[in-house]
Amino acid sequence: LVPPGHWLLIQGSVPFRATLQMQNAECRMRNENGRAIHVQSIAVGDGQIACFQPRETATDAELILERYAAASQHIAAAIRFLSPTPSSSSSFSSSDLVLLTNGIGGMARLCVDLGRVNSKYDCVLGANLNSSVPVDRHVFVKRLRAWVNANGFLSPLNVKNLASFAAGPPAVWQFVANAGDGRTVEIELRAEMLEGKNTTVFHFARPTAERACGKQLSVEADVRLTVRFDIEDRNFHQETRHTGGADHHFSTNTHEIRNCIGFALTPAPDRQLRVFANSGEYHSQPEWCENIPHPVEQSRGQPGSGDAYSPGWFELPLPKGANVMLVATAETAGLPPSEFQIFDLKLEMAETGDAFGNQLLRAARQFVVRRGKGKTVIAGYPWFLDWGRDTFIACRGLLAAGMIDEVRQILLTFAKFEKDGTLPNAIFGDNAFNRDTSDAPLWFALVCEEIANFGKDGVSPSLTSSKKMGRRHGVPPTDDFYSVLVDENGRTIRDVLTSIATNYAKGTPNGIRMEADSALIWSPGHFTWMDTNFPAGTPREGYPVEIQALWIRLLRQLEKISATGSATGQRGGKSFGVPPSGGKAANEHQGRVNAELQTVSAEQKKWRELADRATASFEKLFWLEERGYYADLLIA
Secondary structure: OEOOOOOEEEEEOOOEEEEEEEOOOHHHHOOOOOOEEEEEOEEEOOEEEEEEOOOOOOEEEEEEEEEOOOOOOEEEEEEEEOOOOOOOOOOOOOOOEEEEEOOOOOEEEEEOOOOOOOOOOOEEEEEOOOOOOOOOOEEEEEEEEEEEEEOOEEEEOOHHHEEEEEOOOOEEEEEEEEEEOOEEEEEEEEEEEOOOOOEEEEEEEOOOOOOOOOOEOOOOOOEEEEEEEEEEEEEOOOOOOOOHHHHHHHHHHEEEOOOOEEEEEEEEOOEEEEEEEOOOEEEEEEEEEEEEEOHHHHHOOOOOEEEEEEEEEEEEEOOOOOEEEEEEEOOOOOOOHHHHOOOOHHHHHHHHOOHHHHHHHHHHHOOEEEEOOEEEEEOOOOOOOEEHHHHHHHHHHHHHOOOHHHHHHHHHHHHOOOEOOEOOOEEEOOEOOOOOOOOHHHHHHHHHHHHHHOOEOOEOOOOOOHHHHHHHHOOOOOOOHHHOEOOOOOOEHHHHHHHHHHHHHHOOOOOOEEEOOOOEEEEOOOOOOOOOOOOOOOOOOEEEHHHHHHHHHHHHHHHHHHHHHHHHOEEOOEEOOOOOOOHHHHHHHHHHHHHHHHHHHHHHHHHHHHHHHHHHHHHHHHEEOOOOEEOOEEOO
16 A cells, blocks of 8 residues: 555565556556556665655556566566545445444344345344343344336346445435336435434435436336345344244244234244334235355355245335335334434535545444443444453544543443453453453553543644534533542542552452563463464463553553642542631641642652653563564563
């Protein structure tokens, strides 16, 4: 990858000739010798160099080297010259996925090729049935299949007649289907999950005659959709199989909804699905879809297919200028019609003027979800829940996007989990016993420092559009973040950070500990990034480089906030009070203040000395002079 405005330098030990074979029309526009640029190396010192000048536009190319040596005479590699401005790709393939989420841990993961399934984790509705925290999702709807009958010509709505696609959210498909005699019918599909609800909404629409393109059908022509939902009733990690038991389960628990166009699956009071339309007809006609391919699982040696049940189909008339809505929901309570409105993506773009920045922001927000009264971050869809390390690394990007209030809630949520210097590595529902991480508490501390400094003296990990986004999604905190109460015991963020550092220094229950002489942190195996076992990506048991950097940063932070407490007459967020005007009371007050200041001064000195010792040890033990970089790990 060659950044914009950069030269491409090639160095070699023997003379060579280099060719840059352009793979787009740029070379023809610039009359560059038949789409290829050639350079000859020149001698510099003991070697040879050649270079290509910066490109003005983004382009792909192949770099071909002809080396004048006995071996390895021809070498080729792909080169991409990057655009000076970011852009979202408008291209798509049949296997591409779109992710929709609801802010409570549920998701829809749909193929751009509507009706296609790549994995058992693809679904129209993967609900989080826990009322307060993220848990494994429950798959109710595997996929949606749709066909358009345009004046007697039947066409599936899939990638073969897909004109354009936008990932959103909301996701938008623009189909152009054959209607015979050179005529076409245009259909727009918009899909979104409702915030805070296990509900996926689909809107099908046809443009009016004035907005339609190409050779159109007459206004009187009959155009209607046929839509089937293939349903399941399983945990995310399981499979559905067409057996006698499964057939009985779905046939006895599925029924039409009274006074509504649709059906319901009601196997239990707290596990229900309703699928309905706002117009058209529903026809009960059960069928099983067997051996739906799961190529992703098959490539991993797992079962390569699954089955799904479809209780019937929707018939939805769609004249010009009309629209129809389909809803799949696991909510047991009724939802008002206003809940099903999908916002206008183009309108939002027009209001902000930053399409790429908004795309990044929408993508980031998909991962922030509810945990009790606070917030957390899903480490990755489809199967991860909330992990400590991933959450705090993500928080730095969320701060840059202006999501300050969300980051505050995340930090306070995890601060409650701090115990003996440890934080959860992963949380499974309410189970936070997995604390096998040495970096999560340190990343937590770093984010605390950054949010505490956000907006102060120009300190802000901001993107170019963060000021605008900050106004929309949060405001910098005005209080002392270190003094914010964490729990009912009166602990503050400052207390939590102090507990982490103190326990790292003396040793945590899960085996993290500081080596006294060097003040560096020893970490058990698989307690930091690359914590894979099969295979182990990089060895991490010992003294990992990233742990030392984060540890020193925490010590410096504690040194700083101890000094702040000393300077302001505060410690742990508690004021020493207004001094009396004189006499014995004034002397006693001043004595208390002096004692507190001595304590703060001693605390500040302790953290400074530890930080200085750790820094000196880091420079002495990690720096590899002969190689010019720091070691990744000290195995000791």
